[in-house]
Amino acid sequence: MYSMITRLTTTISQRSMVIIGITITIVMTLSLAIGVMAGLGHNYRVLIIGSLPIIVAAIIFVLRRFDIAVLSIPLTAWIAVYDIPAGNYSRVPVSLIATLGLCAIWITSMIIRHQWRLASTPLNRPLIVFGIICIVSLVWGIIWRDPILLMERVGGDRFLIVQFASLLSFLGSIGSALLIGNFVQTSGRLKFILGLFLVLGGISTMLLIFKISPFPLNPHGLGGLWSTISAYALALFHPRLRLRWRILLIGLVLIQMYLAIVINITWKSGWVPTTIGLFIVTWLRSRHAFFILLMTVIIALVLNSELVMQVVNDELEEGSDGRISMWEINLRVVGDHWLFGTGPGGYAAYYMTYFPHDARSTHNNHLDIIAQFGILGAIVWFWLSLAGLREGWRLIKQTPPGLLHVLAVTITTGWICAQVAMFFGDWVLPFVYNQTITGFKYTVYTWIWLGMLISIRTILTRQQAQENVSNTQR
Template sequence: MTRYLSRLFELEGLPARLMVAAGAAASVGLLFLATMRQGMYESALQMLGVLILGGIAAYPVVERPVLGLVLLIPASILPPLHVGGKGGASVAFIAAPALVGLWLLSRLSHEGGLKLLHTRVFKPLAWFALASIIAFGVGQYRWFGVAGASLDARIGGLAMFLLSPAILVMAAHEFRNTVWLKRAVWALMFVGAILLVSAGLGVLGFRSVGLLQTKGGMGSMFWTWLLAMSFSQGVINNRLPARARLFCLAITAGTLALTMGSWLEWASGWAPGCVALGVTFLAFRPRAGLVLGILGGLVLVANATVARDLAYTPDQAYSTKTRAAAAQTLLEIAKQNPITGFGPANYYHYTPLFPILGWYVHFNSHNNYFDLILQTGLCGLFCIGWLWFELGRTYWRARPHSRRGFERAFLCGAIGGVAGTAVAGGLGDWFLPFVYNVGIFGFGSSILAWIFMGALVGVASLQDRPTIQSVDL
């Protein structure tokens, strides 16, 4: 592939990967000029900063695409880039396509061509990508005689549906190198420590740096995976020094204190994390985890009134009522095309045609699974359910062969993170962001789940060599 590109452009001495990097920089430069022409000078300055920083980071990322995956973790809490219109895009959303493209070209440039792991996890991802593309095509039709979302919104939604699986595939290959995976896990914990210190300063009355005001830093996916990784490394990784394990457990305790203290009413902020902790411990000590789970359930039943008063606040009661009403209305919309859905973002513009609690207004489901039905149909929903199953199956087959220390701790934490991610989708947070709710900026937080789910596949391939092989494409 590299030789073909070199002959095509008659640039024998220039690596093809650098050509792609130059093309990406030129594209960002054109976007910068277009933004300037529209008079959005603040956005143009932001874009110029991204162009400069991107140029500085381009060469090492071109040489080691896995570095780009690690850098996406601190990028998840950066403020949005307003490149036009309302809202903004996360740095991760802008960087991800270039990163995937560089990685693919890097793989193609090797003598053996493109070799992908032969794992069952990739099958639901491929079918989901196909279902998303079909839904995008179906979404061009004017359902109910009303125009759907703008083309920009539809393309943004489709991009997130395609980039998320692509990042998982990339992470599955790149994080077979556990040295880089360790760096990614520690990057997550150090970013989490910075956010927790910022929150602590705010509680003490100091003027904090305000990082927690960014949606990316507050996304449920960030806190869920932070809990899963910090707890698993602190409890399970017996090869870590005592100080490092205490640091991990301090991150766990601080995250629980923040999400279940200051943010108790935000159920999707703490409940998925608690599920992740429970499943992580169950994966590590199945018998003890089962006993503790039963005892915990009995305690909750015995103190159901107290637990309800603490967690089920008036705001939660109102939220539950409106979400139930939204579900009934959205099911009526979904009946019109349940198989392929209405395409990315479109259903939001059909909601005013159907009343919710007597009102004819725009609204969304606050549920990732309802969003999938309405955007990609039952086909897309089935693929995501299939993905959860295959990730669990991959963990289960790798578990008996896992090596003590970091790898075993990571596998336990990762399956806990998968469980928490699946629960978060039903509670109103997004592993696949909705354009008209958390927006494209939410991709910065959700991408963390796809990175570490891909890493789960990569580490499992090291433990379970008989069942995961390479396939040439």
């Protein structure tokens, strides 16, 4: 017995010495590499090498707790501390890298296990088909590219890299929705995401009102929309929420609307869809409350008629000289490339060749979809939009009072508002020459919430199955 314990202790000691030796070797090697790179002035490489232990630890964690690791998508989107330099003054957001990495691991796992399973939802087919359309459009746009295009005006050979990066941002958006929907399947994880938008959205709003930079928080894009709608739905629909929390949430909504309407009145992408969202949530809660809110808004508009007319006149001037002309140019390009479009970011080359003095992006995501992915892409997007709306409405009807019902109301309303916001800018699918690839870290917000719609369906189905089993056993 004593000899066995001695051998075991010796074996453990030998393993410990091996681990310690390997650790010391790795640390010394990294230290030497960091020293050499720092001496040569390669600061970014120093950062990358110094981050290797963290990267390795993160990979190990992801492989062991993939379901928890998926929550890094909303976390790295909201807390955008650092973007990875990619050369030519472009940067890649950490949230995009995390999303693509998680997608790669997930797909590899399904290949190895020969298990191609997705959570049951009517969103799967339009999401996957839209992703395929994005890929096909890149190849199609290259094959049928006008031979007289002045490609040197968009970087020459680098333009293909830009297009590929744009494609990855679109696929990452789709992947984020599927990842959230397939792995965020507990109420606790849904609360985590909801809490991120409420707490970080509220903090960001207060900082912006006092003209303080919210960095590293990322309230850009439709972050304010989702924070406001979720706070309002939670205040109105959760049956067990205490009065003080309802008051706090309504106060948060009022503060966010003050930022959107009073301070940022010229930013229509912010206040127009959010205002529509508040009306939708109110209508779902109470028809009487809806008409009271409507009359209140009408009275406020009448009392501030001069300001309203000024905003309308400014918009008409911008529309006649700006957006309408941009849309006309876009439709000219679409007319010659209507089937699969010009590919991700592809119409930039046509703009710089045929309209070099008026080469501006459309600031309209719906037109962007037609120009980049053609009529087929637009049809599939319309399919996805309707599928999300239909599934959201079904879940509103089917979910019992509580968290799932609040989220169903929030997501359905927010999805409608996102379609409205798309008329004012590329807030759901980032155009590479406008929001750039960096815009993924806030355009992904809408995709995260869309993925939660899949999560709600899975949780609800599981709860109903458990109830059926319980009723059978009685």
